[in-house]
Amino acid sequence: MSAAAGLIERENPARPDEIVGAVRVTDPAEVDSVVRRAGEAFLEWSRLPPAGRLAALAASADALAARKDALAVLLARESGKPVGDCRGEIGFAVSYLRWLCERAPGVLASREVDDGAGRLAVRRAPYGVVAAVTPWNAPVILAVLKLGPALAAGNTVVLKPSPLAPLAVTEAAGLFPGTSVVHGGPETVRELVGHPLVRKVAFTGGAAAGREIAAAAGRGGKPVLLELGGNDPAVFLPDFALTEADFERLVMASFATSGQVCMAAKRLYVPRHRAGDFVDAYVAAARRVLVTGDPLDPGVTMGPVVSAEAARRLEALAEDSVRRGGTAVPLGTWAARRTRDPAAAIVSGRGGDSGYGHGGYGHDEYGRDEYAHSGYFVAPRLVLGLADDAPLVAGEQFGPLVPLLPYDDEDEALARANACELGLGASVWSADEERAFAFAARLEAGFTFVNTHNRTGMSLRAPFGGTKQSGYGREYADEGLLEYVQSAVVHAPAAFRPGGPGMPAGAYPG
The missing domain is CATH 3.40.309.10 (Aldehyde Dehydrogenase; Chain A, domain 2)
Structure with missing residues (x-):
């Protein structure tokens, strides 16, 4: 990798004299405008009916499947992974998206009860703009594991790929609605994670970077999903x-x-x-x-x-x-x-x-x-x-x-x-x-x-994530979907509904 004239040039690890491609470095000052546009897009995307969002994601899965062979070659050249391995990664990302589209309606459904205790509605609400920071070793699937559930839930996403494999994942991200991409190093990450409109952070990568990201997000009170590697x-x-x-x-x-x-x-x-x-x-x-x-x-x-x-x-x-x-x-x-x-x-x-x-x-x-x-x-x-x-x-x-x-x-x-x-x-x-x-x-x-x-x-139904210094939060399965929603509750206690008896004097709600 080299950065010259505002570009990240990616070499082929098998043939280092070969430059596979380049992406433009996002100036840290430009991150602000990217996130603000993502915030504006969130207002529209989150108001779509869930069926409309999932239909768009299903179309993304089809588009990704159609590009599988070409993206696999690009990914092999920039990462050094065998081309069959790269086809497998992209195919698995497609399978995950299709599974997600089938599973999401039930997992993300709101629930409401109306009984003698009152009326209670619990809605699965999106966070807003999600920052997704991903590594180079499986860039497409690890991006899709964040894009898919975040977008299904109604969030928009700003993705920051690794400079060591930015090419295939940037092309793949362009197939998704509600998604922006920024490129750069630690300074770009700090600007993204610290932006006030970013409401949730998802990171896969090294432990040192993960701790820094968690600390930056914590200063803004933002929840973080971290997968920081292992020594299995x-x-x-x-x-x-x-x-x-x-x-x-x-x-x-x-x-x-x-x-x-x-x-x-x-x-x-x-x-x-x-x-x-x-x-x-x-x-x-x-x-x-x-x-x-x-x-x-x-x-x-x-x-x-x-x-x-x-x-x-x-x-x-x-x-x-x-x-x-x-x-x-x-x-x-x-x-x-x-x-x-x-x-x-x-x-x-x-x-x-x-x-x-x-x-x-x-x-x-x-x-x-x-x-x-x-x-x-x-x-x-x-x-x-x-x-x-x-x-x-x-x-x-x-x-x-x-x-x-x-x-x-x-x-x-x-x-x-x-x-x-x-x-x-x-x-x-x-x-x-x-x-x-x-x-x-x-x-x-x-x-x-x-x-x-x-x-x-691995299994699409099995939640994946670590303990101890390997991070927290889960990807895949229902748990992976629920990482990108928060409960929004509306409650009318029976005592205060129209015609209700009111609360007895001296009573304390319990």
Whole structure:
């Protein structure tokens, strides 16, 4: 990323000499006019009948679906995510919007009772202008998770995407009514969050930025939805029984998007007496499914990390792990370069919409040298032999380095899994589902998967969000819709309705 002449230019992490596109930086002084226009639009949008708002959102879903292939290529080029992964992200955003349009009428409905206690009406009222600040690693779905419910509820939205992936999400946001986009860095965020017409803030991103945003919003008395990442433990109980397909799914739970996912499996706790066999099966599964290379290659399942800074940080973390006595086991294979033509990346079938396809594409494990000198590629590694205080274990690595941590009994595994200030996700793996659910109830996590982890365990009906320093508030499900409304009550107590008896002298309402 570079900012010159008021532009944010986005490079291709796989080919840093290639500028994918640029967006204009929104001058902080201009943020005021953008928010004021959003406030004016709110007056009209909020007065639309709910059915009219949902019809407009359904049209947005159709428009997004029609643009899926082109947006996926753009997103792959600016973010480094495999193009199949990007198609999957946009397709999931479409599915969420369509689910939302079906679910919202019941969830957002007003209710009214008229009985002996009086007449009570409870309406789901929008806040007004919502500020949505989103990250680069899944920019379209993470924007849609805010735009969809906010707009359905009658709010308007000002979206501030990450400078590291602003292109595809800006195009996607243009398909939505009631939505404005501003671009820039921390100063733009401060102007947006602090604007008096912004009534609610939704943020997904790093913990430090989230705390700053929460503090700024708190000074204005504004509610905030925060999802601040995690250091998710995956705990394998002594009776776990994983097939080859299970191991393949587990590998991608850690290495999809090069490990740059808030809910990736980031710490693997394995019974000590089964650790050797586990490592063998894990390495074999990685060789089958984990293919590192150019994200426009439809056979690739892991691309570069997002920036040179991220690559340097991760290599330093790997070197530190080895200095501490750890052993870094290389994983997967490397693909030979295939094409520079973005249009060639729109291929049906190869790699699917999840980016996990791998069969028969001619991978070259010796291709890594080519990539190492031409993009921000970090070799995926399983790291053995680390103590719990090693930085790779104690903090969120946000990259393709994953520690395996043997344990001796379940109480020990639980204590070590919970010994982290972050509490976003976790997973429990067991042949006994009841045993897994009982263990999961003791984990300090907002979302615990059973016998899977990461995207394969998500559901539109399941609320997602963190505990501890991983934030608060929820996305997806009914809870995600209710984040963008507040109760507005009208109450006529029976005592004071026309013809009512009035309140007895000395009585206190209760």
